[in-house]
Amino acid sequence: MRNRLTLALVAMLALLSVFGVGHAWVMGDASPSPNEAEVRVVDWDFGYDTDFALIDNVSNPTFLTATREVAITRGSNEAVRLTNTAGKQSKNHAVTLSTDRDYLLSEIRFMKVSFDYYYAEKREQAGKGLPKIQLLCDNVSKGSDQGGGDNATDKSPFICDDVGDGWWHLEYFITALCPTMTDHGDKPLPLSQKINGIRITDSLMFDYASNVAFSVIDNLRFSAGPTSRLGLFNRTTNVSVGGYYWFKVAWAGELRSCVITFSDPTLAEQDTASTSSPFYIKGLKAGKVTATATVETEDGTTLSISNQVTVS
Numbered sequence: 001m002r003n004r005l006t007l008a009l010v011a012m013l014a015l016l017s018v019f020g021v022g023h024a025w026v027m028g029d030a031s032p033s034p035n036e037a038e039v040r041v042v043d044w045d046f047g048y049d050t051d052f053a054l055i056d057n058v059s060n061p062t063f064l065t066a067t068r069e070v071a072i073t074r075g076s077n078e079a080v081r082l083t084n085t086a087g088k089q090s091k092n093h094a095v096t097l098s099t100d101r102d103y104l105l106s107e108i109r110f111m112k113v114s115f116d117y118y119y120a121e122k123r124e125q126a127g128k129g130l131p132k133i134q135l136l137c138d139n140v141s142k143g144s145d146q147g148g149g150d151n152a153t154d155k156s157p158f159i160c161d162d163v164g165d166g167w168w169h170l171e172y173f174i175t176a177l178c179p180t181m182t183d184h185g186d187k188p189l190p191l192s193q194k195i196n197g198i199r200i201t202d203s204l205m206f207d208y209a210s211n212v213a214f215s216v217i218d219n220l221r222f223s224a225g226p227t228s229r230l231g232l233f234n235r236t237t238n239v240s241v242g243g244y245y246w247f248k249v250a251w252a253g254e255l256r257s258c259v260i261t262f263s264d265p266t267l268a269e270q271d272t273a274s275t276s277s278p279f280y281i282k283g284l285k286a287g288k289v290t291a292t293a294t295v296e297t298e299d300g301t302t303l304s305i306s307n308q309v310t311v312s
Helices: 002-019
Strands: 058-062 065-069 079-084 093-104 110-118 132-137 140-147 158-164 169-175 192-202 213-221 244-246 255-262 266-268 279-282 289-297 300-310
Touching: 058 065, 065 093, 079 093, 093 213, 140 169, 140 192, 192 213, 255 266
Parallel strands: none
Antiparallel strands: 058 093, 065 079, 079 213, 093 192, 110 169, 110 213, 132 140, 132 192, 158 169, 244 279, 255 289, 266 279, 289 300
């Protein structure tokens, strides 16, 4: 583990020398320290065992009927079947599943909402139409929803894997659903915020031919496993000269460090002075620049993601 962390740090410092960026944002006990590494061996929790996909946890179904499912599952004894009640109409089919207890955001902020979703009979065009996720406290929405659309891209703030037999395995980053690391006027959710529900919305479920459409949710839980890639949840890519741009990187895993490098370091720089967040870019000069964020998490995973930003 120590060797992997050391190699990851060396690689990031090499990036700094190539792209001319002076500092790495490193998570310390109180604040980030430029170009300092605190290498620690940690006990990594690879997931919680509690499955929330139980009929007793279901509330507020919209354009759906929820029933207990035991035949179509992904290895569990019980799942939740959601049957369409809107025929061929386009509706936001939604359901809330409560968690087993109140979770503080401080507990889960670096985790994922993961679950298996049976899609084979929810519409005629099987394999399309991803659900959206929103975290709740006492049925009040917190943060923002993520997901939807027909497909996930390599930059989406969630991951969709087709695992066969009409099932997706889905992972939604809580760092995108409820961000807690912000600066420069952007408001984070407090770490004391309670979360006790997950709202799942599927706007692309339709009856077809003589079939009544339905889906199945199984193995719904908060997962602390490391992520296979990063995502982005930015809706704009513009920053003014002298202004700050929140590079909205989504990931899972306790953050160790973040380095943002640039194709042209004269156009933008990472705000390494912030003690609240490493994910801010300061515009220096007008032009288009590719920003690349390299994130290291406590389990030794190092991943990168790039996007073009316009400084004006």
